[in-house]
Amino acid sequence: MDASFTPEQDEIRRTLRELLHSRCGPRELRTALDTPAGHDPGLWTALAEQLGLPGLALPEAYGGVGCSATELALACEETGRALAPSPLLATAVLAAPLIAALGTDAQRTELLPRLASGRLTAALAVPGTALAAALALTGDNGGDWAGGGRAGGVQARRTEDGWRLYGQVDQVLDGHSAGLLLVAAHAGGFARSRTLLFLVPGDAAGVVRARQTALDATRPQGRVQLRDVQADLLGDEDGRQVLPALVSVGDTAAAVLACEAVGAADRALERTVEYVGQREQFGRTIGSFQAVKHRLADAYVAVQAARSAAYYAAWAVTQGAATPPRGAGNCATSHSGSAADERPATAPSAERLALAQSLEALRTAAAEGIQLHGGIGFTWEHEAHLYFKRAAGDELLFGPVHRLRAHAADAARLFDAQEVAV
Secondary structure, eight states: OOOOOOHHHHHHHHHHHHHHHHHSOHHHHHHHHTSSSSSOHHHHHHHHHHHOGGGTTSOGGGTOOOOOHHHHHHHHHHHHHHTOOOSHIIIIIIIHHHHHHHOOHHHHHHHHHHHHHTSSOEEEEOSTTOHHHHTTSSSOSOSSTTOTTSSSSEEEEEETTEEEEEEEEEEEETTTTOSEEEEEEEESTTTTOEEEEEEEETTOTTEEEEEEOOSOTTSOEEEEEEEEEEEEESSOSOOTTHHHHHHHHHHHHHHHHHHHHHHHHHHHHHHHHHHHTTOEETTEEGGGSHHHHHHHHHHHHHHHHHHHHHHHHHHHHHHOSSSOOSSSOOTTOOSTTOHHHHSOTTSOOHHHHHHHHHHHHHHHHHHHHHHHTGGGGGSTTSTHHHHHHHHHHHHHHHOOHHHHHHHHHHHTTTTSOOOOOO
16 A cells, blocks of 8 residues: 655645745734634635635636545645635535535536636535534434524525525634525425525625634634525425535545644644743753653644544545555546445545544644643733634534544444344
8 A cells, every 4th residue: 555645745735835834824824813804815816826726626627626635635734734714615625516516517617617716715504503414524414404494594485586595594614705605495394395505695685794703713704694585506406415415525524624633733733842842941941851741742643643544534535445545646536426425424434533533633732732831822822722722613613523433433333232142
């Protein structure tokens, strides 16, 4: 098994790290967080025009680069290291794959090139706090998370002039600034209850948006109110492919988020090691104390183990787990039609287990960073708290860790009663 990276993958990682080092330092990061959008439009333009990051995993026929989700996950490892706020996750990981999978030819032709170029950003609006459920990260996504025909969520109503949406969605990643909203809504009442996806321009009549105060400011969120808004249905009215498509996107999102968390954990640990090698106490650097060494060694083992799991997940989401990997993938590999798409929705996935392990490693590295930085680590002026908030915020959005693992165990029927030979 050759687990080394291809030259193309190494180049993506190197170029992106250099760009983020020059354009997303601590001062630039804090400035971007204070803007209404919560990110630097100039940095987003650079990521799109210089690296083609929004279209990295989109087909060349639609203006994309034609790489796989593997390259996108490795790129997000670098954005995770810098905690770079951008519409990348919402646009390229969540929204664009759904449009590619479910959209009509006209919808793909109109929207995907604009998304790939970065000129258009998109956000997936899932009611309430059900993003993890909708993506089948912490449970089966066949429930009533989209409203279930009752009050709450977003309801879709068919009229003579098309579909109309009404309801409210909280905690939409980049929902306050995205140019296009991909809204999950309940349709059909109890007779033909189903979940459909709708396309809504961000500036459509009846759409009221506001940025929310989030625990993790590097992951901006918005509240979206839909007041009898005209919307275009994504794909057809049948809706049978919506839930499987969300599961498939959940596979990719889990692998990408795992790599992103590993990048953040690695950088948090790196900064802590630098600090304990400089700070002196009792006439010697605190990094020379055995207790400190043990704590950092445990964090290092956790991060490296999570990295292995995340890289395997990045490969598995593209290639499937049926055959051993030869490298981490390359730009000639297409996500469409991969074995990962053919896995049943209930199968325990490497992606979700890798996400759990990576989130746990990030929480460990960030917590140790704050503790070993001493008093300065608890202040708002220091970066350590940003990594800790990323760890806590990601668990709230996509976890928590014990539910990710519990869902995998349930899907594998790990704890079902079985006959045991005595």
